[in-house]
Each structure stands twice: as structure tokens, then as C-alpha cells.
Amino acid sequence: MPERRPRKDATRNRQALLAAADELFTRRESPEDVTMADVAAAAGVGKGTLFRAFGDRTGLLRALYEARFEPLREAVESGPPPLGPATPPLRRVPALLDAALCFKLDNRRLALALEESGGTSPYQAEHYGHWHGLLQALLDQIPGVADAGFTAHALLAATRADLVEHLAGREGVPRETLRAQLANLTARVLAPHPPRD
Template sequence: MRADAARNREAVLQAAGLLFDSADDPAAVSMDDVAAAAGVGKGTLFRRFGDRAGLIRALYELRAERMAEESEAEGGGDGAADDPVDALVRAMDALLRFKIENRALSRALESLGGGSPYTNAAYGHWHGRVTALIAEARGPEAADFLAHALLAAVRSDLVDHLADWPDARLKAGVEELVRSVCGRGA
């Protein structure tokens, strides 16, 4: 990628991030808004990201990659070296924190493609990770379905619906759910 293209991409992602982070309604963030905030022409956005959905996916995936790296660095690995239930609690907590910190962006992504949050790369990654930890904690029986059920507990529309709850209450609820699914109530 040329240096000016890389700078433009970074400027666009930074501007889009600021706009989504401050938006009450993610649908209100337009490509015109992003282009103006980034100081680039609208054509630059469309050439680089294709459309609004491509821009949202790129920003979400960038933030999700950073969160996954941070989670790994904090000991949120695959659980091989420690208790899989504790590893699953940490993974779900990291995902919940991400959804809280990226409320509008997460809602925007999950509403793409007919309202399905299941069609993005991040969901596939998390589903695989949660399935593996559940299988390790309680066996493979129904681990795939249980992973979907746990991930539903941190869907952005639910997190947004419970926005008036203290974050600690959400975290405690998700942890209790994880421990219950794994047969280890708190």
C-alpha cells in the first residue's frame, strides 16, 4: 500500500471510530460524515472500503484484532495451561468489555446483512474459541450450540438494551451464565 493510501486509510478509520463512538444511533453516521471528518473525498472511502458496510467491517475487525491481542496478553489464551472455565470467563468478559466500549459500532455491524450478527469474521473466531473452551470444560456434547447461546448473552443489542445497568452487574451475570453452562455455579 502506498504511503498516502495508508495515511488515508488510518485517517478514515480514526474518523469513523470517533463518529461511531459518539453516535447515539449508528445509522446516523454517513459516508459523507466520515469523509469530511477524515479530510478525504468520498470517492476515497468507496475505493478503499467499497461501501458503508465495508468501512464498518474494517473498523470493527481492526478493533477486534486489537482486543484479541490484548486479551491474549492478559492471559485470556485458549485455556490449555489453566482451568478452561476460568479461561472461558475471561474470554467472555473480554468480549463483553469490547461490546460495551464499542456499543454503536457493534450495533452497526450486527445490523448489517438483514440484522444477522453471525455473518462477520469476529463472530466465527469467538464461536470457535468459546466452543473449544466449553468442550474442554464439560465435554463436546452440545458445545457448539452452547457457544452460540453464550455469545447471544453479549450481543450488542442486548448490551445496548441493558445500558442503564452498571457494567459490574453485566459482568457478574455473564460470569454466572458461563459457570452455570459449565456446571460450576458461582
Template sequence: MSDRKPRADAARNREAVLAAADTLFATCESPEAVTMADIAAAAGVGKATLFRGFGDRTGLIHALYETRLAPIRLAAEEGPPPLGPATPPLERVPALLDAVLRFKIDNRHLALALEGIGSDSPYQAEHYERWHSTLREALEKVPGLPDGDFTAHALLAAVRADLVEHLIGGQRMTRDQMRAQLAGFVARVLDSPASRD
């Protein structure tokens, strides 16, 4: 019984921390304003618990991001259409990018925090590599598309958190407008002369 209590407490604390961090990032003016002390206070745990569970602020942001992204990633890797691997590539590519865009819009400050962490390159992050690989594999099935690897990078650049924040937070583009713009852009890329030659 004594072995179970710490595990249950640790799981409860982890959930409380992730929920508190989620709320703070969702309501903050700027992701940099959210501190470990703020998260610990909102979760009702000590800072030592926070650091023990996540290592540091970067570790906590990664854990929260992965938790939020997991259902979309699972749908993309194993799910049915339109995201799943059995979907024809000309339908799957736009669906994947739309799912990433909607996630970034719904989690703008969290995505900004993750992509803006220290010297970490967002292109070396595990989640980026996974999305790039999934998208590249789908693009390589598009007849005549010359370079799935570069095209995947270029399309993912269109859903970077800083661009989403600029267009939605700064330019006041609506969610529907941005989704429509992205869909049109993806359609043009997939129907480019190079992919028809």
C-alpha cells in the same frame, strides 16, 4: 520515491478515516445516522477515497471493527492467561466472554452497526465464527459439558450488541452490573447438572 508517496498517503488516509469513523460511531445517537459523507468530511478526504479504500459502508465498518477487536483477538489466540489458550477452561470461558462484553460496551454503536448491516447474518461474520470457534474449543475441554457448539452460541447470544444496548442504553444497567450478571450466568452454565453428570 514516487512509488512511496501514494502508499504513505493511502496509509495516512486510512488511519484518518478509521479515526474519524471511530469518533463518529462513539458519539452518534444511532449508528444508522453515520454516513459515508459524514466520515469523509470528518477525515478530510473525498468520498471517492473512502470508497476506494473500503468499498462501501459495510467494508468500512468491518475494517474499523476488526482494527478495534484485533488486540483482544490476539490475546485470545496467543496470549497469556486469562484469555490465552493455556488458561484452564473454567477460567478462560468467563474471561473470554467478559472481554467480548467489555468490547461491546465500549464500542456499542460500532457493534450495533456491524451486527445490523443489511441482510448480513451476524452469525456468518468472520469475527463471530472466530469467537464461536475459540469459545467452543474451550468449552469442549470442560468435563461433562454436553454440547460445546450449542453452548458457545448460547453464551455469545448473551453478549450480542443489541442486548448490550438494550440493557445499558435502555434499562440503564451499569457496566459493572452487566459484567456481574454475565459472570453469574456463565458460572451457572458451567456448573449445570448436565455438565456434572
């Protein structure tokens, strides 16, 4: 049996809902300020259409997050250095962590809303598993790095949305300071073989 394609209006509605949610999460101060009714109204559809497209609030957040995350995923999977697969592990690990931090900084409200949605643990999210597996595989290739699985978790913890929000939002730590602090932490973890330019 051939695969069933979504109707054109369903695809159009989905795109309109993602665009509306994207704008609302960007403009509003707190993720909790964005309701499903707000998103449906901004997209010009009924709430039933929204729930059919995404299931629930967590499904909407996950879809929006994945849409924003896709360019970074493509850069990591097939892009040029320093993120792409041709980069040596000692340079790629800090580049990947920096990219993850910058993504969370650029998408603070959305990332925080997704992590706090209560649907599942952030550690069970598909994108987290992807990043952890990639970092663990790279860390396994670096001599002297002990317990690559735990180390990957520990490094990724420094890019969690709640920590990024606390540091950048509540404490007002500048973006470049956060990036430098993460780079320093990563270099210490990778010692005695810190990344070289």
C-alpha cells in the same frame, strides 16, 4: 510477481478515514447518524476515496471494528491469563465471555451499527466464527458440558450488541451488574464444575 503494496497516500487516507469514523461513531448518539459523507468530510477526502478504501458502509464498519478488536484478539491468542491460551478452560471460558461483553459495552454504537448494517448475518462474521470456534473447543474440554457447539452459540448470544444496547442503553443496567449476570449464567452452564479463582 511481487505482492503489490498500497500507495503511501492510500494507506494514509485509509488511516485518516478510520480515525475519522472512530471519532464520529464515538461521539454520535446513534450509528445511523454517521453517514459516509460525514466520514469523508471529517477525514478531508472525497467520498470516492472512502468507497475505494472500504467498498461500502459495511466494509468501513468492519474495518473499524477489526481495528478496535485487534488488541483483544492478541490477548486471546498469545496473552497471559486469564485470556491467554495457558489458562485452564474452566477459567478461560468466563474470562473470554467477560472480555467479549466489555468489548461490546466499550464499542456499543459501532458493534450495533455493524450488526444492523444488513450486509450479512452477525453469525457469518469472521470474528464471530473465531470466538465460537475457540469457545466450542474449550467447552469440549470441560466434562459435563453437553453440545459444546450450541452452548457456545448460546453463551455468545448474551454478548450480542443489540442485547447489550437494550440492557445497558435502554434499560440502564450498570456495567458491573451485566458482568455479574453473565458470570452467573456462565457458572450455571459450566456446572457442576464452576470456575474457581
